[in-house]
Structures are given as structure tokens and as C-alpha cells.
Amino acid sequence: MKRLIVVFASISIIGFFSYQFKNTLAMMLFKQAITAQVTRDLVLDYADGFHVISCGSGTPLPDLSMAGGCTAVIAAGQLFLFDAGEGSAETLGVLGLRPSRIDAIFMTHFHSDHIAGLGSMALQRNLGNNIKTSLPLYGALGVEEVAEGFNLAFAQDHAYRIEHHPSLNAPLEALQLEARAFDLPPNGKFPEIYAAKGVSIRAIAVPHGPVRPALAYSVEYQGMKVVISGDTQISRNLVLAATGADLLVHEGLQAEMVGVIEQIALADGQTALATIMHDIPSYHATPVEAAQVAAEAGVKSLAFTHMIPPLPVGLLEGPFLSGVNEAYGGTVFVLRDGHMISLSVDKAPIRTKLL
Ligand SMILES: [Zn+2]
Ligand SMILES: [Zn+2]
Numbered sequence: 001m002k003r004l005i006v007v008f009a010s011i012s013i014i015g016f017f018s019y020q021f022k023n024t025l026a027m028m029l030f031k032q033a034i035t036a037q038v039t040r041d042l043v044l045d046y047a048d049g050f051h052v053i054s055c056g057s058g059t060p061l062p063d064l065s066m067a068g069g070c071t072a073v074i075a076a077g078q079l080f081l082f083d084a085g086e087g088s089a090e091t092l093g094v095l096g097l098r099p100s101r102i103d104a105i106f107m108t109h110f111h112s113d114h115i116a117g118l119g120s121m122a123l124q125r126n127l128g129n130n131i132k133t134s135l136p137l138y139g140a141l142g143v144e145e146v147a148e149g150f151n152l153a154f155a156q157d158h159a160y161r162i163e164h165h166p167s168l169n170a171p172l173e174a175l176q177l178e179a180r181a182f183d184l185p186p187n188g189k190f191p192e193i194y195a196a197k198g199v200s201i202r203a204i205a206v207p208h209g210p211v212r213p214a215l216a217y218s219v220e221y222q223g224m225k226v227v228i229s230g231d232t233q234i235s236r237n238l239v240l241a242a243t244g245a246d247l248l249v250h251e252g253l254q255a256e257m258v259g260v261i262e263q264i265a266l267a268d269g270q271t272a273l274a275t276i277m278h279d280i281p282s283y284h285a286t287p288v289e290a291a292q293v294a295a296e297a298g299v300k301s302l303a304f305t306h307m308i309p310p311l312p313v314g315l316l317e318g319p320f321l322s323g324v325n326e327a328y329g330g331t332v333f334v335l336r337d338g339h340m341i342s343l344s345v346d347k348a349p350i351r352t353k354l355l
Helices: 002-039 088-095 118-125 143-153 155-164 236-242 255-267 271-283 287-297 314-320
Strands: 050-056 070-075 078-082 102-106 135-140 177-182 192-196 199-205 215-221 224-228 247-253 301-308 331-334 339-343 351-354
Touching: 050 088, 050 224, 070 088, 070 215, 070 224, 078 199, 088 118, 102 118, 102 192, 118 135, 118 143, 118 155, 135 143, 143 155, 143 177, 199 236, 215 236, 224 236, 236 287, 247 287, 255 271, 255 314, 287 301
Parallel strands: 078 102, 102 135, 135 177, 224 247, 247 301, 301 331
Antiparallel strands: 050 070, 050 339, 070 078, 192 199, 199 215, 215 224, 339 351
């Protein structure tokens, strides 16, 4: 009996110390991970280049691995976002792209999967020191309503935060969005809507009806050009604007795969989902159509984002890209959240990296 007590006591002591050690080890790892996370600042690290990063390749279709529509561009030490879908602010933070570094957000259109993260984006940006001004939100007419709506929806949250952290002296504007609206350009015209430090950003009208306005954007820097399609059908105007681009970031909807979802939803009696799956191909481009745009415009590389349906496993990229290589001879990428494409001033081949 005495021996049994000794054995139990020994096990308890070992258990106690290994439990304590486990926690100590966990806290050490936590500190290391947080140091890497909090001190990471990609804009500073990549300030002298031209980089495109996916901060959200997702769509309204559920996919835990991808945030809603968001493409980030670093150029001349500036950080620009194109759309801010659900979860994109948090994804930026995880990637080491500090929201406080954002110089401006450019809206392609006002579908929910492209705007849902705007409130969080403006809020997270305020974590940066000395932010005293609102976050510029560029877009075609209608963007004022989006900015006002988010500012209003978050007004109570903003008031709590200002009251709770008085020493930060953050003015209300520092937590808000500020709309910078412009007219939807006609086809064939690509007005410059932003220019600073050698970076020029132009707006391009694209067809996404009944969604109007809908825009693509081009970003030019040091003789290089990146074009971001937004949501669009196959677009002649986009071919014109993307001519000679180094990189075209394009949406893609694979109609056959969407048809499979429609049939399964129909068989399950989910008529609303089936109807939506039936209707959405009409205002998106298939991967082959995007490849045709890239080929006709003579772009050097094509990167897919906003993939419909989501491609949770790499194996599905095969059917998604079916026919793309026949239509387009350049390099093709499928962007996942955290993928970075770097362009080189000396015209070296573009490089990709998963952050
Ligand atoms: Zn969309
Ligand atoms: Zn859309």
C-alpha cells in the first residue's frame, strides 16, 4: 500500500512539473510568434519595389481559407488596396501588411464581397501611431454612400474606442472612411485618378451588369503595368487598357463546376442557391475568357483571383484552368491569400512567394 502511494505521488509530481513546463514552453513560443507578428512590416521591407499581394481571393461562396475580394499593391513604399472584402483587414494583419500603412483603397464595385471588410479596415488602420486623417476610399459615384454607411454603422464602436483610449488622442476622422468619388469613365478612356511618387493609377470601365458602376484599375510604376480586373465579363475595354501589361490579375468563373453546384442544389430542393448558380455566369468571365483577354492584350503574366467556385484543394486548379493554356501562352498563377508577385524594374522574370 505504501509503495502504491509513493508511485501515485511520483506520477502526480511529474505530471505537475510537466504541466508547468508545458505552459512555460507555450509562453516562450507565444512570445516568439508575437514578436515576429507585431514587428513585421512588409511595406517597409519591400518599399523599393513593385509587388502585388492577395489579401483576399475569395467570393461570396464559403471558403475558410480565403478572405473576400482584396488585392494589395506595394509601389514606391506606398500601400494600395483594391477592394476590401470580409476578413481582408485581418488577413492583411496576419501577412504583416499593417493596415496603418494603407495610402488609399480603390473600389472596383459595391457588391458585398468587395466592401464587407471596409469597416474593420478603417478601424485596424487606426492601430498605427499618429493616424489623424480618414482613410481615402476611391470609387465611382456611389462610393460616398458606402463610406457614409460604414461610418454610421461603426459610429458607436468609434465612440467607445475614443472614450476608452483617451491618451491616444485619436480624432474621430482617424477611424473613418473618406469617399473620393469620380465619374465612371467611358469605354476607351482611362483617366488617371491617383498619382504620387511615380505611381499612376487609372480607372477602367468593365461590364458586370446589372452592377453599375464596375471598374478595373491599372497601376503603373517605373515603366511596368499591373491591371486588376475587378468583377467583369469578358471585356474589350479591358483588353485595350491592359495592352502590354506585365501582369493581369483577373477574376474567373468556371461554368462547368458552377453547373455542378446548381444541379446538386436543385436535387436538394435549394432552389434559391440553384437559381443564383444558374444566373452568375452571365456577369463573370470564364478562366478561358480571361486567358483570351490576356492573350489579346499581350500581357506577360495572368494571375487568377476571385475564383468561382472556391478551390480548397490544389487538385481543383486542373479543371478550373482547363483550356487556359491553349488560349494564352504566358505564365499563369492561381492566387491564394498571402501570395505575393514581385515585378522587377530590370524586367527580370516576375517572382512569386507565399508570405
Ligand atoms: Zn465578387
Ligand atoms: Zn461583383
